[in-house]
Amino acid sequence: MKILVPVKRAIDYNVKVRVKADNSAVDLTNTKMSINPFCEIAVEEAVRLKEKGIASEIVVVSVGDKACQEQIRTALALGADRGLQIDTSDVLDSLQIAKLLTKVVEEEQPQLVILGKQSIDSDNNQTGQMMAALTGMPQGTFASVVDIDGDKVKVTREIDGGLQTVELNLPAVVTTDLRLNEPRYATLPNIMKAKRKPIDVKSANDFGVTLTSNVKTLKVEAPAQRKGGIKVADVAELVEKLKTEAKVI
Amino acid sequence: MAVLVFAEHDNKQLKSETHKLVNAASKLADDVTILVAGEGCAAVADEAAKISGVSKVLLADNPVYANQLAENIGDLVTELAENYTHIIAAATTTGKNFMPRVAALLDVAQISDIIAVESEDTFVRPIYAGNAIATVQSSDTKKVITVRASAFDAAEEGGSASVEALDTVKVSDKSAFVSAELTKSERPELTAAEVIISGGRGMQNGENFKLLEGIADKLGAAIGASRAAVDAGFVPNDMQVGQTGKIVAPQLYIAVGISGAIQHLAGMKDSKIIVAINKDEEAPIFQVADYGLVGDLFDVLPELEAAL
Ligand SMILES: Cc1cc2nc3c(=O)[nH]c(=O)nc-3n(C[C@H](O)[C@H](O)[C@H](O)COP(=O)(O)OP(=O)(O)OC[C@H]3O[C@@H](n4cnc5c(N)ncnc54)[C@H](O)[C@@H]3O)c2cc1C
Numbered sequence: 001m002k003i004l005v006p007v008k009r010a011i012d013y014n015v016k017v018r019v020k021a022d023n024s025a026v027d028l029t030n031t032k033m034s035i036n037p038f039c040e041i042a043v044e045e046a047v048r049l050k051e052k053g054i055a056s057e058i059v060v061v062s063v064g065d066k067a068c069q070e071q072i073r074t075a076l077a078l079g080a081d082r083g084l085q086i087d088t089s090d091v092l093d094s095l096q097i098a099k100l101l102t103k104v105v106e107e108e109q110p111q112l113v114i115l116g117k118q119s120i121d122s123d124n125n126q127t128g129q130m131m132a133a134l135t136g137m138p139q140g141t142f143a144s145v146v147d148i149d150g151d152k153v154k155v156t157r158e159i160d161g162g163l164q165t166v167e168l169n170l171p172a173v174v175t176t177d178l179r180l181n182e183p184r185y186a187t188l189p190n191i192m193k194a195k196r197k198p199i200d201v202k203s204a205n206d207f208g209v210t211l212t213s214n215v216k217t218l219k220v221e222a223p224a225q226r227k228g229g230i231k232v233a234d235v236a237e238l239v240e241k242l243k244t245e246a247k248v249i
Numbered sequence: 250m251a252v253l254v255f256a257e258h259d260n261k262q263l264k265s266e267t268h269k270l271v272n273a274a275s276k277l278a279d280d281v282t283i284l285v286a287g288e289g290c291a292a293v294a295d296e297a298a299k300i301s302g303v304s305k306v307l308l309a310d311n312p313v314y315a316n317q318l319a320e321n322i323g324d325l326v327t328e329l330a331e332n333y334t335h336i337i338a339a340a341t342t343t344g345k346n347f348m349p350r351v352a353a354l355l356d357v358a359q360i361s362d363i364i365a366v367e368s369e370d371t372f373v374r375p376i377y378a379g380n381a382i383a384t385v386q387s388s389d390t391k392k393v394i395t396v397r398a399s400a401f402d403a404a405e406e407g408g409s410a411s412v413e414a415l416d417t418v419k420v421s422d423k424s425a426f427v428s429a430e431l432t433k434s435e436r437p438e439l440t441a442a443e444v445i446i447s448g449g450r451g452m453q454n455g456e457n458f459k460l461l462e463g464i465a466d467k468l469g470a471a472i473g474a475s476r477a478a479v480d481a482g483f484v485p486n487d488m489q490v491g492q493t494g495k496i497v498a499p500q501l502y503i504a505v506g507i508s509g510a511i512q513h514l515a516g517m518k519d520s521k522i523i524v525a526i527n528k529d530e531e532a533p534i535f536q537v538a539d540y541g542l543v544g545d546l547f548d549v550l551p552e553l554e555a556a557l
């Protein structure tokens with residue numbers, strides 16, 4: 001079966017975030033960009049399904065400007081077969097991304113779409129669910145186990161109270177949680193091989209999707225900083241402070 | 250303006266998030282309706298009717314909603330959305346699961362995880378794991394919003410809304426509930442606790458979390474964990490605090506053997522008082538801690554339990 005994996009180019013999770021002086025956005029000039037960690041887990045899961053002989057082809061798709069080809073290449077080096085860049089420099093929200101991905105699903109007819117549960121920049125946690133609703137596919141979000149069984153998939157989900165398992169008819173949408181797998185590192189030969197794998201480029205305007213967002217960012221500010229605290233010498237002082245100064249116990 | 254609030258509950262009890270949602274909703278409109286969807290949850294609806302500021306409770310009591318499957322709940326809420334300007338749910342794993350479907354089916358954006366309401370169309374939300382705070386304005390006809398409950402006070406009790414039963418049945422034949430493994434605990438829930446004590450990789454194994462239990466018993470605290478402790482299998486996933494786990498804001502948060510990665514801080518830095526216990530005096534957690542104690546947790550924890 002064919003698996004589609006949407007991947008997003010996002011700030012590297014190790015980078016310290018800075019807000020622009022004019023409070024218009026986060027400053028991304030010269031910052032290290034990576035594949036969103038949850039998308040990397042999605043790619044890894046697809047590759048494992050291919051290694052098990054369950055998947056036959058893995059297509060990665062990224063919506064963004066030319067720079068996101070770098071993340072598509074990363075996914076190809078991890079084991080995906082071909083890439084698709086949907087070219088746009090507009091800032092889109094999850095609804096437009098989901099609409100574009102829905103068009104890709106119509107064209108590619110994958111049996112499984114695996115997305116990250118959340119982008120670590122927008123922290124939206126929306127795209128997979130929206131795409132599921134728009135395509136009419138069932139969804140298994142926040143997955144920690146994905147088990148393909150004939151024309152169904154069992155997904156164990158990390159929920160607030162513990163774990164929940166659902167069974168979905170294929171084709172289906174899965175979004176990844178952290179414990180689904182631990183992504184591999186791309187080997188040098190695979191990075192070389194990835195250079196020869198095809199990346200198709202399509203203009204976002206050709207998909208017939210309205211690409212304007214109805215949500216405007218008015219300002220972006222740095223969070224209030226906590227004022228530095230003190231070091232206590234021992235447990236006795238800690239308990240004393242908590243009782244008489246902070247009055248929380 | 251009319252707001253539909255999706256009640257957070259487990260079919261037996263209303264969760265405290267719902268009271269916080271009602272408070273957030275009351276900043277948007279006077280007309281606040283609560284939807285209780287589940288199975289055998291009539292008592293939950295009665296509880297919801299007692300929240301002050303609620304005008305009506307809708308009760309969708311049907312086996313198809315028992316496990317809050319996103320397909321079914323999403324369709325139900327989308328149909329009800331017709332009568333409301335704002336649809337809000339908690340940014341819990343339930344709300345995050347079905348709300349984007351509602352937004353997509355209504356063809357509007359979703360505003361995720363808001364921490365403040367500026368006006369009926371303008372909201373404040375953290376982005377980049379809370380390292381930036383965005384103020385966003387939506388011109389969509391309907392606003393679909395998830396709310397970070399810990400950022401809002403709870404609405405008071407004292408209401409007497411009417412409960413109206415719905416017979417709408419929305420059921421997808423493409424998804425089915427198989428099983429749930431829910432963590433049973435006598436302790437308060439992480440998102441509702443006044444005091445939380447969390448352990449990280451420094452705890453070394455699951456057995457050592459017992460050292461936190463004695464203290465939690467004395468403080469009536471919930472027990473949390475860092476991702477590293479969960480990934481290593483010390484404790485279950487539902488104990489994870491952070492950007493991608495639970496967001497908490499208790500009166501007192503005690504971090505034990507946790508280094509203080511930004512993803513962990515994202516989940517707890519709005520706590521009123523933070524205590525850090527770590528043997529590394531350079532650990533970043535000390536930068537956000539009101540009280541830092543440099544020491545070996547295996548010495549400190551038994552002492553702390555004895556001192557309380
Ligand atoms: C996409 C993404 C999402 C993430 N989401 C989350 C999240 O939601 N929540 C989260 O917590 N993390 C999250 N992380 C992981 C995060 O980056 C850190 O790796 C993690 O928080 C580290 O956990 P830790 O502090 O327990 O472990 P470590 O960083 O290994 O720190 C262990 C600490 O214990 C101390 N210690 C060791 N032994 C002792 C002792 N005997 N006595 C006292 N102190 C001791 C050490 O000095 C050290 O400071 C995420 C990462 C990514 C990439």
Ligand SMILES: Nc1ncnc2c1ncn2[C@@H]1O[C@H](COP(=O)(O)O)[C@@H](O)[C@H]1O
Binds near residue numbers: 063
């Ligand atoms: N620009 C994009 N291109 C491709 N996939 C995306 C894009 N934005 C979001 N996604 C996918 O949707 C997931 C969730 O993103 P979000 O809803 O933005 O938190 C990501 O992990 C990706 O799998």
